[in-house]
Amino acid sequence: MEVYFLILLFVLMMTALGLGFPVAFALPGSAILTIGLAALAGLVFFGDPKVFFAQDGPIEWLSAGVMNFRAIYYDFERDTLIAIPLFIFMGIMLQRSRIAEDLLLTMAGLFGPVPGGLGISVVFVGALLAATTGIVGATVVAMGLISLPSMMRNNYSPSLASGTICASGTLGQIIPPSIVLIILADQLGSASDQASAMRQSLFKQATGEFSMPSAFDVTSTSAGDMFLGAFLPGMVLVCVYFAYILITALIRPSMAPAVPNPLGFTRQFWTKVLFSLVPPLVLIFLVLGSIVMGIATVN
Structure with a gap:
C-alpha cells in the first residue's frame, strides 16, 4: 500500500511543477499532501493514522518539522552559503x-x-x-x-x-564559480563533521580517552x-x-x-x-x- 502513496507523491509533484508552481512550494506541498492523505487513509480504514508509516507517525513528523526549522536557522549562519x-x-x-x-x-x-x-x-x-x-x-x-x-x-x-x-x-x-560546487562543499563539510564526531565517540568508547589523535580526523574539502x-x-x-x-x-x-x-x-x-x-x-x-x-x- 505504501507504494501507492509514493506514486501519488510523484504524480502530485510532477503536476505541480507542470502547472508552473514554484519549486519551493511544489516539493514540500506535494509531500505534505501525501502525508496527510496517508494519515487520513490509515485513520479511516484501519483506525490508526500511523499505520502506513515506518515509525511514530505524527510524533515523528513534529520532530522532523522542528529539525527543518532549526536547519533553516543554522544554514543561514554557514559562511560558505x-x-x-x-x-x-x-x-x-x-x-x-x-x-x-x-x-x-x-x-x-x-x-x-x-x-x-x-x-x-x-x-x-x-x-x-x-x-x-x-x-x-x-x-x-x-x-x-x-x-x-x-x-x-x-x-x-x-x-x-x-x-x-x-x-x-x-x-x-x-x-x-559554480553554485552546485558550493552546495556540494557545504554538504561534504557537514558530513565530515558528523563522521568526525562519530569517530571520536567510538574512539572514546574503545580507549576511554577524550582526545583523539588528529590522524583519525575526517577532513573535508x-x-x-x-x-x-x-x-x-x-x-x-x-x-x-x-x-x-x-x-x-x-x-x-x-x-x-x-x-x-x-x-x-x-x-x-x-x-x-x-x-x-x-x-x-x-x-x-x-x-x-x-x-x-x-x-x-x-x-
Whole structure:
C-alpha cells in the first residue's frame, strides 16, 4: 500500500511543477499532501493514522518539522552559503547589462567563417558566462533567445543547434564559480563533521580517552578546493564540445555551414572583439584568480 502513496507523491509533484508552481512550494506541498492523505487513509480504514508509516507517525513528523526549522536557522549562519546569493546577484547584473548578447554577436562574427563557427561561438560564450555567473538559467535563456534564431536562419540542424545551446548552458554546473560546487562543499563539510564526531565517540568508547589523535580526523574539502578540482574537467568538456561541433561540420557540412562575417575583419571589428572580451575576462580573473592566489576565499 505504501507504494501507492509514493506514486501519488510523484504524480502530485510532477503536476505541480507542470502547472508552473514554484519549486519551493511544489516539493514540500506535494509531500505534505501525501502525508496527510496517508494519515487520513490509515485513520479511516484501519483506525490508526500511523499505520502506513515506518515509525511514530505524527510524533515523528513534529520532530522532523522542528529539525527543518532549526536547519533553516543554522544554514543561514554557514559562511560558505553566503557566496550563493552574491554569485546569483552577479549573474543577474551581467544579464541586465547585456554582456551575453554583445559576446554572442561578436563571437559569431569571429568564429562564423569556420565550419560550425556559430556553434563554437555559443560554447565559447557559454564557458565565459559559466565562469562569471555560476548559474545556468540566465546563460541558457540569453543564448537561446539570441543564437537559436541566428543558427536557424543560417541553415543549422535544429538538433545540433538546440543541443549545443543546452550543453553549453549547463557548463555553469562544473566550471567555477559554480553554485552546485558550493552546495556540494557545504554538504561534504557537514558530513565530515558528523563522521568526525562519530569517530571520536567510538574512539572514546574503545580507549576511554577524550582526545583523539588528529590522524583519525575526517577532513573535508573546501569550496575553493572544489573550484580548483573542477576547473580542468570543465575546460576539457569545453574542448570536447568544440571538437564535436567542428568534426560534425566537416563531415556533414549541411548541419553546420560556415557563415561569412558581414562586417569583415577590420580594425573596428577587432576593437569590438577586444571590448567585448575584456570585461568578462577581468571578472573571471578577479573572482577565480583571487581565490587561487589566496587573496580571497569563498567563505
